[in-house]
Amino acid sequence: MVTNFGGNIVFSPAVVEKPGTEQEVLDLLRRHRSRQIRAIGRLHSWSPVAATDDVLVDMKLLNSVHVIEVNGQHFADVGAGCQIKRLLHELDRQGDWTLPTVGLIAEQSIAGAAATGTHGSGRYSLSHYLQRIEVACCDPVSGEPVIRVIDCGDELRAARCALGCLGLITKVRIPIRKQYLVEEHFRRYSRLADVLKAEQAYPLQQFFFVPWRWDYFAQHRREVSGQRSWLAPLYRLYWCLTMDVGLHLMVLLLIRLPHLFTLLFVRWVMPLTVIRRCRINDVSWRHLTMNHHLFRHVEIEIFVKASRLEATLQFVRQLLTHLSGEQVTFSVADKATLQREGLWDRLQQARGTYTHQYPICIRKVLPDDTLMSMSSDSEEAYYAISFITYAPVNRLSAFHRFARLLISCTLPLFGSRSHWGKHCPLSPGQVRELYPNLDRFRAVVESIDPEGHFRNPWISRLLGWQPDVRSVQQAQLDQGPCPPRHDVSNA
Numbered sequence: 001m002v003t004n005f006g007g008n009i010v011f012s013p014a015v016v017e018k019p020g021t022e023q024e025v026l027d028l029l030r031r032h033r034s035r036q037i038r039a040i041g042r043l044h045s046w047s048p049v050a051a052t053d054d055v056l057v058d059m060k061l062l063n064s065v066h067v068i069e070v071n072g073q074h075f076a077d078v079g080a081g082c083q084i085k086r087l088l089h090e091l092d093r094q095g096d097w098t099l100p101t102v103g104l105i106a107e108q109s110i111a112g113a114a115a116t117g118t119h120g121s122g123r124y125s126l127s128h129y130l131q132r133i134e135v136a137c138c139d140p141v142s143g144e145p146v147i148r149v150i151d152c153g154d155e156l157r158a159a160r161c162a163l164g165c166l167g168l169i170t171k172v173r174i175p176i177r178k179q180y181l182v183e184e185h186f187r188r189y190s191r192l193a194d195v196l197k198a199e200q201a202y203p204l205q206q207f208f209f210v211p212w213r214w215d216y217f218a219q220h221r222r223e224v225s226g227q228r229s230w231l232a233p234l235y236r237l238y239w240c241l242t243m244d245v246g247l248h249l250m251v252l253l254l255i256r257l258p259h260l261f262t263l264l265f266v267r268w269v270m271p272l273t274v275i276r277r278c279r280i281n282d283v284s285w286r287h288l289t290m291n292h293h294l295f296r297h298v299e300i301e302i303f304v305k306a307s308r309l310e311a312t313l314q315f316v317r318q319l320l321t322h323l324s325g326e327q328v329t330f331s332v333a334d335k336a337t338l339q340r341e342g343l344w345d346r347l348q349q350a351r352g353t354y355t356h357q358y359p360i361c362i363r364k365v366l367p368d369d370t371l372m373s374m375s376s377d378s379e380e381a382y383y384a385i386s387f388i389t390y391a392p393v394n395r396l397s398a399f400h401r402f403a404r405l406l407i408s409c410t411l412p413l414f415g416s417r418s419h420w421g422k423h424c425p426l427s428p429g430q431v432r433e434l435y436p437n438l439d440r441f442r443a444v445v446e447s448i449d450p451e452g453h454f455r456n457p458w459i460s461r462l463l464g465w466q467p468d469v470r471s472v473q474q475a476q477l478d479q480g481p482c483p484p485r486h487d488v489s490n491a
């Protein structure tokens with residue numbers, strides 16, 4: 001049995017391979033030529049994107065890091081299974097280098113992170129930066145396993161965020177930069193417009209929309225020159241004890257108590273734990289990453305274009321308030337859209353079924369040059385809005401219901417996309433509507449892997465390579481008795 005980080009995806013592959021060299025990757029492809037093959041990184045995805053019942057290939061031993069110079073620019077050639085924290089350490093060791101961006105944690109593998117469009121704040125996603133990708137796959141004509149080098153055009157755009165579909169990525173090339181300092185401090189705001197205005201001065205900032213206070217705590221960040229603050233080690237200790245551990249222990253307690261306790265904690269206690277206006281300079285990745293992996297949780301993250309952020313957050317507030325059981329008046333326009341989409345009754349029935357307890361993290365992601373990452377295909381930046389639950393795995397049904405409603409409503413209202421690597425209850429029809437480059441992506445995948453050896457059932461269904469079991473069942477349901485249900489999604 002294989003279990004992901006969140007404990008919400010469990011599967012049992014028939015074979016597990018752990019190659020240590022490219023030659024071993026090619027050998028295993030030869031051995032399993034006619035089978036379904038799936039690579040895994042560190043299993044930090046909450047969606048079934050890495051799941052397989054057939055051949056699982058754990059790429060963690062391919063973890064080399066080489067700094068190279070091409071035409072005066074520096075890059076790192078990185079083994080696909082290299083964990084990002086090892087990569088950061090190696091880059092630092094090999095000459096004070098670092099990555100152009102990092103996500104909130106550094107536990108993922110580089111290929112796994114890129115495969116789902118992993119992002120941080122204020123920059124592009126990691127996928128966007130990949131310049132050259134080496135993929136082990138079978139030659140479509142001879143059928144022989146080969147390493148294919150992908151470094152331009154639609155092939156590169158597809159391979160940057162390939163959702164595991166192109167083959168086994170063995171190596172990636174990513175531009176690197178000299179290590180830099182980031183300055184960070186917190187500030188509270190009551191208006192979104194003020195938070196966004198501050199982005200000009202703090203382009204790397206992320207901020208939190210706090211349920212039941214409905215104000216904003218901005219983690220202002222910007223690149224600075226100078227020295228690491230002498231208080232930085234103390235600040236790290238504060239973060240570790242208060243935010244990484246203390247806050248999360250409190251949340252674990254609050255999910256077992258009536259909602260009133262969450263209200264009291266969020267309104268009166270939590271603000272006291274945030275040190276404000278104290279500016280600390282620290283090495284970039286120390287400020288930009290957190291120990292968010294210490295406590296098991298599940299997350300959904302939606303992406304909306306910058307121009308839709310304010311309206312989306314207004315709706316999110318109304319939705320969460322409504323779901324918690326309070327009376328809410330939705331705007332006439334939103335109500336009309338939801339009625340037209342057949343969602344209004346579902347929304348009404350869901351009242352009182354879910355209470356959200358965790359600050360909603362919001363990060364800006366620049367428009368990627370990829371075909372399928374969440375922030376691709378746009379002139380304007382996206383904002384990623386994340387919702388986290390610490391409910392135990394056997395009590396996730398209310399969160400899942402909320403997540404489905406969130407996606408179903410925010411898609412027609414604001415065109416929201418959901419993160420491929422997080423809980424991702426999209427339907428094939430929604431994927432087609434959201435990703436205008438889907439056919440270009442499919443064309444690249446089909447040219448490299450015409451027989452579909454590197455797809456799994458979840459991705460095949462979502463991207464339209466397999467019939468949508470859910471729609472077929474729905475059609476049958478509309479016509480007559482319900483067939484037994486085999487749920488192939490993580491919804």
Ligand SMILES: Cc1cc2nc3c(=O)[nH]c(=O)nc-3n(C[C@H](O)[C@H](O)[C@H](O)COP(=O)(O)OP(=O)(O)OC[C@H]3O[C@@H](n4cnc5c(N)ncnc54)[C@H](O)[C@@H]3O)c2cc1C
Pocket residue numbers: 005006038039040041042043044045046049050059080081103104105107108109110111112113114115116117118119120163164165167168169170292293419420421422
């Ligand atoms: C605590 C936590 C914090 C997170 N924070 C962030 C964040 O800040 N920002 C963000 O955007 N996301 C975040 N995520 C999501 C996470 O970054 C993505 O789900 C990422 O894909 C996980 O990487 P992984 O190495 O664990 O890959 P896996 O989950 O193992 O695999 C993901 C996909 O990559 C494919 N893959 C992996 N290796 C290869 C390879 N060598 N060749 C081909 N395909 C491959 C797999 O087949 C699968 O399709 C977070 C997740 C957790 C659990």
